[in-house]
Amino acid sequence: MPFELHPEIPPEGRLREEVLPAAYMARAQEGVNRLAATVGLTLRLHERLINSRPALQAAEFAREQGRFEAMHEELMKAYWDEGRDVSDMAVLRDIAARAGVDIDGMEVAVTEDRFGDYLDARRSEAEDLGINGIPAHVIADRYLVMGAQPYDLFERVMAKIAVPRRDAPARSES
Numbered sequence: 001m002p003f004e005l006h007p008e009i010p011p012e013g014r015l016r017e018e019v020l021p022a023a024y025m026a027r028a029q030e031g032v033n034r035l036a037a038t039v040g041l042t043l044r045l046h047e048r049l050i051n052s053r054p055a056l057q058a059a060e061f062a063r064e065q066g067r068f069e070a071m072h073e074e075l076m077k078a079y080w081d082e083g084r085d086v087s088d089m090a091v092l093r094d095i096a097a098r099a100g101v102d103i104d105g106m107e108v109a110v111t112e113d114r115f116g117d118y119l120d121a122r123r124s125e126a127e128d129l130g131i132n133g134i135p136a137h138v139i140a141d142r143y144l145v146m147g148a149q150p151y152d153l154f155e156r157v158m159a160k161i162a163v164p165r166r167d168a169p170a171r172s173e174s
Contacts, residue, residue: 001122002056003134006049013048013087020049035148044083053119055079055086060115062101070099 006019016025029045036043055075062071074095078084084091089107096106109115126136130144137145137154140161145153 002060002119003126003131004052004056004119004123005134009049009051011051011087013050016047016049032148035150043080046083050085050087052087054092054110056119057110057113057115058092058096058106060118061106061109062099065101067099067101071101074099
């Protein structure tokens with residue numbers, strides 16, 4: 001579900017160091033880079049934190065059109081791989097075109113804040129569950145895994161709820 005991480009960020013964004021403590025930024029950057037490297041990714045970290053609401057609105061519009069997966073993938077690619085500002089409408093229009101989303105309709109939805117109440121409600125729901133960051137995974141309505149975590153942590157949680165590994169041999173019934 002969508003989660004607006006920093007709703008206090010103004011439309012023009014803010015420098016990272018104005019929002020996040022230097023020690024936190026260093027730890028987060030090291031952790032993200034380490035995990036990304038394990039799967040062959042290089043992520044571009046931005047000097048400015050953006051207001052993510054326009055991108056979240058664009059993604060919800062795409063969901064209405066049955067194009068959420070394509071839009072989500074293009075938003076992630078633009079932000080992390082290409083280092084683009086996904087709060088900028090010109091960038092969102094380009095992303096919508098790449099994802100096969102109605103460009104003009106998306107722009108109207110974002111400009112009108114059409115999904116604002118929905119985004120606010122999802123954030124409130126997440127906060128009620130103790131979620132205050134991304135990514136966050138609620139597993140089996142019992143376990144909350146916060147932040148970018150190694151794959152083996154997810155394996156351990158899944159083992160606790162008796163979900164077999166995908167690569168585990170099938171057991172025969174006797």
